[in-house]
Amino acid sequence: xxxxxxxxxxxxxxxxxxxxxxxxxxxxxxxxxxxxxxxxxxxxxxxxxxxxxxxxxxxxxxxxxxxxxxxxxxxxxxxxxxxxxxxxxxxxxxxxxxxxxxxxxxxxxxxxxxxxxxxxxxxxxxxxxxxxxxxxxxxxxxxxxxxxxxxxxxxxxxxxxxxxxxxxxxxxxxxxxxxxxxxxxxxxxxxxxxxxxxxxxxxxxxxxxxxxxxxxxxxxxxxxxxxxxxxxxxxxxxxxxxxxxxxxxxxxxxxxxxxxxxxxxxxxxxxxxxxxxxxxxxxxxxxxxxxxxxxxxxxxxxxxxxxxxxxxxxxxxxxxxxxxxxxxxxxxxxxxxxxxxxxxxxxxxxxxxxxxxxxxxxxxxx
Amino acid sequence: xxxxxxxxxxxxxxxxxxxxxxxxxxxxxxxxxxxxxxxxxxxxxxxxxxxxxxxxxxxxxxxxxxxxxxxxxxxxxxxxxxxxxxxxxxxxxxxxxxxxxxxxxxxxxxxxxxxxxxxxxxxxxxxxxxxxxxxxxxxxxxxxxxxxxxxxxxxxxxxxxxxxxxxxxxxxxxxxxxxxxxxxxxxxxxxxxxxxxxxxxxxxxxxxxxxxxxxxxxxxxxxxxxxxxxxxxxxxxxxxxxxxxxxxxxxxxxxxxxxxxxxxxxxxxxxxxxxxxxxxxxxxxxxxxxxxxxxxxxxxxxxxxxxxxxxxxx
Amino acid sequence: xxxxxxxxxxxxxxxxxxxxxxxxxxxxxxxxxxxxxxxxxxxxxxxxxxxxxxxxxxxxxxxxxxxxxxxxxxxxxxxxxxxxxxxxxxxxxxxxxxxxxxxxxxxxxxxxxxxxxxxxxxxxxxxxxxxxxxxxxxxxxxxxxxxxxxxxxxxxxxxxxxxxxxxxxxxxxxxxxxxxxxxxxxxxxxxxxxxxxxxxxxxxxxxxxxxxxxxxxxxxxxxxxxxxxxxxxxxxxxxxxxxxxxxxxxxxxxxxxxxxxxxxxxxxxxxxxxxxxxxxxxxxxxxxxxxxxxxxxxxx
Numbered sequence: 001x002x003x004x005x006x007x008x009x010x011x012x013x014x015x016x017x018x019x020x021x022x023x024x025x026x027x028x029x030x031x032x033x034x035x036x037x038x039x040x041x042x043x044x045x046x047x048x049x050x051x052x053x054x055x056x057x058x059x060x061x062x063x064x065x066x067x068x069x070x071x072x073x074x075x076x077x078x079x080x081x082x083x084x085x086x087x088x089x090x091x092x093x094x095x096x097x098x099x100x101x102x103x104x105x106x107x108x109x110x111x112x113x114x115x116x117x118x119x120x121x122x123x124x125x126x127x128x129x130x131x132x133x134x135x136x137x138x139x140x141x142x143x144x145x146x147x148x149x150x151x152x153x154x155x156x157x158x159x160x161x162x163x164x165x166x167x168x169x170x171x172x173x174x175x176x177x178x179x180x181x182x183x184x185x186x187x188x189x190x191x192x193x194x195x196x197x198x199x200x201x202x203x204x205x206x207x208x209x210x211x212x213x214x215x216x217x218x219x220x221x222x223x224x225x226x227x228x229x230x231x232x233x234x235x236x237x238x239x240x241x242x243x244x245x246x247x248x249x250x251x252x253x254x255x256x257x258x259x260x261x262x263x264x265x266x267x268x269x270x271x272x273x274x275x276x277x278x279x280x281x282x283x284x285x286x287x288x289x290x291x292x293x294x295x296x297x298x299x300x301x302x303x304x305x306x307x308x309x310x311x312x313x314x315x316x317x318x319x320x321x322x323x324x325x326x327x328x329x330x331x332x333x334x335x336x337x338x339x340x341x342x343x344x345x346x347x348x349x350x351x352x353x354x355x356x357x358x359x360x361x362x363x364x365x366x
Numbered sequence: 367x368x369x370x371x372x373x374x375x376x377x378x379x380x381x382x383x384x385x386x387x388x389x390x391x392x393x394x395x396x397x398x399x400x401x402x403x404x405x406x407x408x409x410x411x412x413x414x415x416x417x418x419x420x421x422x423x424x425x426x427x428x429x430x431x432x433x434x435x436x437x438x439x440x441x442x443x444x445x446x447x448x449x450x451x452x453x454x455x456x457x458x459x460x461x462x463x464x465x466x467x468x469x470x471x472x473x474x475x476x477x478x479x480x481x482x483x484x485x486x487x488x489x490x491x492x493x494x495x496x497x498x499x500x501x502x503x504x505x506x507x508x509x510x511x512x513x514x515x516x517x518x519x520x521x522x523x524x525x526x527x528x529x530x531x532x533x534x535x536x537x538x539x540x541x542x543x544x545x546x547x548x549x550x551x552x553x554x555x556x557x558x559x560x561x562x563x564x565x566x567x568x569x570x571x572x573x574x575x576x577x578x579x580x581x582x583x584x585x586x587x588x589x590x591x592x593x594x595x596x597x598x599x600x601x602x603x604x605x606x607x608x609x610x611x612x613x614x615x616x617x618x619x620x621x622x623x624x625x626x627x628x629x630x631x632x633x634x635x636x637x638x639x640x641x642x643x644x645x646x647x648x649x650x651x652x653x654x655x656x657x658x659x660x661x662x663x664x665x666x667x668x669x670x671x672x673x674x675x676x677x678x679x680x
Numbered sequence: 681x682x683x684x685x686x687x688x689x690x691x692x693x694x695x696x697x698x699x700x701x702x703x704x705x706x707x708x709x710x711x712x713x714x715x716x717x718x719x720x721x722x723x724x725x726x727x728x729x730x731x732x733x734x735x736x737x738x739x740x741x742x743x744x745x746x747x748x749x750x751x752x753x754x755x756x757x758x759x760x761x762x763x764x765x766x767x768x769x770x771x772x773x774x775x776x777x778x779x780x781x782x783x784x785x786x787x788x789x790x791x792x793x794x795x796x797x798x799x800x801x802x803x804x805x806x807x808x809x810x811x812x813x814x815x816x817x818x819x820x821x822x823x824x825x826x827x828x829x830x831x832x833x834x835x836x837x838x839x840x841x842x843x844x845x846x847x848x849x850x851x852x853x854x855x856x857x858x859x860x861x862x863x864x865x866x867x868x869x870x871x872x873x874x875x876x877x878x879x880x881x882x883x884x885x886x887x888x889x890x891x892x893x894x895x896x897x898x899x900x901x902x903x904x905x906x907x908x909x910x911x912x913x914x915x916x917x918x919x920x921x922x923x924x925x926x927x928x929x930x931x932x933x934x935x936x937x938x939x940x941x942x943x944x945x946x947x948x949x950x951x952x953x954x955x956x957x958x959x960x961x962x963x964x965x966x967x968x969x970x971x972x973x974x975x976x977x978x979x980x
Contacts, residue, residue: 074879086870090892100878401801408794415850419827500962501955502911504929509727520749564974613820634822651826
């Protein structure tokens with residue numbers, strides 16, 4: 001078990017394409033860290049550099065305090081789970097899991113013990129004599145994890161391990177991975193493009209975009225206090241609404257002037273924070289779950305306004321209502337009991353306690 | 367995403383050279399040396415037994431018969447002026463073109479017919495139809511030779527049965543040419559069949575279903591779906607077969623040995639007769655080398671077709 | 681499909697008018713297909729069949745012009761017996777086996793590591809080499825047999841069957857390497873990476889992962905090498921002259937034709953036995969045989 005440190009890590013490909021642009025990250029022992037971001041953001045490259053499958057152009061990677069830049073993958077004491085599982089098709093499940101230990105010349109009974117133990121953790125004891133071809137997607141996934149567990153490495157690396165599974169199985173395996181981590185407590189770096197996976201699994205989430213880290217933090221912090229527009233839009237589903245607005249100072253109280261004459265008051269406790277930006281064009285960020293129907297229990301700082309819904313999507317436990325404010329699509333999440341109809345005016349309540357303001361030029365949250 | 371990058375990174379060390387040459391770089395260099403060592407036997411075979419003999423052939427073809435004097439292009443000029451050799455050129459082209467057309471047509475028809483069969487029966491028929499390709503041609507041509515025997519020909523026996531006159535299969539130039547082409551077609555058509563069948567199987571069924579719904583007739587399906595999808599493999603197979611047929615040796619050698627009156631000689635058999643049997647090595651080498659330009663052109667087109675296939679990922 | 685069910689269900693649904701019959705059309709198409717196949721199967725199997733019939737006849741029956749050449753009245757195995765007990769046919773057979781086995785072994789030893797290196801460990805000039813390998817495969821033997829004749833002579837290997845073991849790889853190695861590059865290339869890259877992380881070096885990766893995973897491809901390449909070596913005719917024709925060095929393809933004719941006497945029964949028996957090994961390989965490993973055949977254009 002060990003901590004992992006990335007210092008000013010850079011990866012340049014042929015033709016001067018920078019995939020990773022100097023990132024710093026400290027991963028503590030036993031921690032479960034998820035790298036998340038859109039495809040091409042550099043998350044996989046970062047993981048592959050930690051594994052030793054990609055050369056490091058510049059910067060340093062240390063595992064357990066030892067700089068591993070020049071150490072080949074087999075000597076880094078890491079294990080990796082691949083997206084397509086990468087099980088050896090000609091070996092049985094047992095042989096697949098034992099391969100790394102066999103190459104390292106572990107004694108036979110030790111291999112047996114470790115494989116049996118991993119098989120017990122993953123509940124694949126009956127599959128040990130089968131070939132990968134005879135396994136289902138979820139079972140293959142378990143074997144791939146078993147192969148990592150038997151090695152008892154310093155670090156687990158997961159490269160989008162669930163993206164080849166169907167939706168239902170994905171949720172199930174997500175729980176499984178979390179359970180395994182709670183059992184073996186090995187430091188884990190996990191790469192995914194799915195923010196739900198990131199939020200549910202991680203101790204800390206690292207949001208990456210364009211080869212840099214946008215924000216690092218526990219899932220709740222990323223959700224409630226994103227620091228950039230990218231993170232605000234990437235975390236949460238459906239995504240946060242961004243509405244162009246103007247921040248005006250009127251008689252000591254700040255107001256947001258939205259398109260189509262909608263004016264929303266800014267909560268007084270935020271006045272000090274936003275006052276320097278009065279008079280500026282900003283982006284008003286509000287999650288759909290904070291834009292709902294009017295409720296009798298509403299507390300302070302709830303602002304209401306009328307809209308005409310244009311698309312209505314009943315989801316069962318909620319109803320999504322979409323409307324346009326001068327070309328900007330806005331979504332709201334309503335209780336399914338609310339009678340919403342396309343074209344009929346609807347009063348919505350915005351929870352201004354959960355509002356965000358973003359500088360449209362720097363795309364940073366104010 | 368990162369596919370192949372560990373590899374290309376080494377190819378351009380100057381562009382992305384890190385500040386120091388670490389262990390990974392040294393490992394990479396060692397890997398490259400190892401890779402070179404692993405291909406060394408292959409290089410030895412290609413270099414020593416293909417490339418070197420080729421240039422040696424050029425050198426040989428410019429010597430006199432006793433290989434004591436350099437004569438430049440005299441052998442080539444001499445050959446071109448010789449009537450027998452002009453016949454050889456004509457016959458090689460005639461042989462290759464007509465045999466390849468016949469093989470391609472028969473192969474195409476058979477592949478289509480096989481493709482319409484239910485999958486279970488297909489295997490059995492395909493198994494029988496590929497037999498001519500499996501028997502070594504030098505061996506199977508012996509059977510043909512016996513079938514064409516002047517006094518015991520089993521074909522002529524059948525012809526006599528319907529009251530027709532016996533055919534001088536290998537005795538008359540015209541019939542001998544026909545016989546040689548026939549045997550080559552018999553031997554090579556199964557290869558075309560199997561290639562086309564593989565190509566046919568790779569055309570997705572949805573395309574035919576879509577075409578059927580769009581109102582295409584069977585002929586239109588063939589014309590607008592099958593042929594365009596198979597164009598590449600057809601051209602590769604035809605070009606490949608042109609090379610092999612053009613450079614054929616076994617069938618003519620066993621069946622007619624070039625006769626009667628040199629009317630069935632091909633480059634290969636003629637080179638053998640001149641170079642090995644008559645002992646004029648330089649002249650034989652020149653005969654062989656006459657094939658080279660045509661073969662090179664065919665080879666380049668095949669390479670283009672194959673690399674296009676690879677790119678399209680078919 | 682719907683047409684077929686419509687045709688059978690027609691009486692029950694009088695409201696619909698039945699137009700045409702897809703089922704009948706399909707049946708006629710199938711009958712036509714079987715007829716065409718039958719014609720070609722007869723054409724394709726006629727020579728081997730006639731070979732078999734002749735090989736079962738006594739010399740007297742063959743020489744009898746009044747007999748039917750397509751049937752045998754008194755089948756006998758005397759041709760086979762004579763072939764296997766007298767003369768040098770067993771020696772030719774043995775030589776063919778030795779030359780072919782050695783060629784196959786050498787081919788695999790050369791092409792598997794080379795294909796692995798070319799498919800996975802790219803190095804300076806490796807793409808050019810891969811293309812070169814393919815072009816070499818297209819070089820026919822009639823182009824180079826004369827300089828090779830000189831080279832073999834210069835090495836003192838003229839009329840020595842081991843010269844065949846030296847030269848045959850030029851015909852087998854390029855194609856085998858080429859299709860092995862294709863087979864190795866189709867192995868997902870993650871498999872190497874998993875092996876790398878599991879601690880395998882390059883030899884272990886080749887031996888424990890690539891060769892077992894690509895075994896069908898290796899089998900296809902082996903079959904190809906076998907059939908090419910077994911069938912080769914020009915090189916033994918040019919380089920081997922004495923009976924004790926000859927292989928089957930050249931030996932049958934040279935031994936069984938004495939002046940003008942053709943021992944057709946024995947020639948056909950010998951030819952049939954010589955065709956047997958490739959036919960058996962084909963019969964039992966048909967799928968691999970065909971995979972190797974079509975791989976040239978569909979892989980790589």
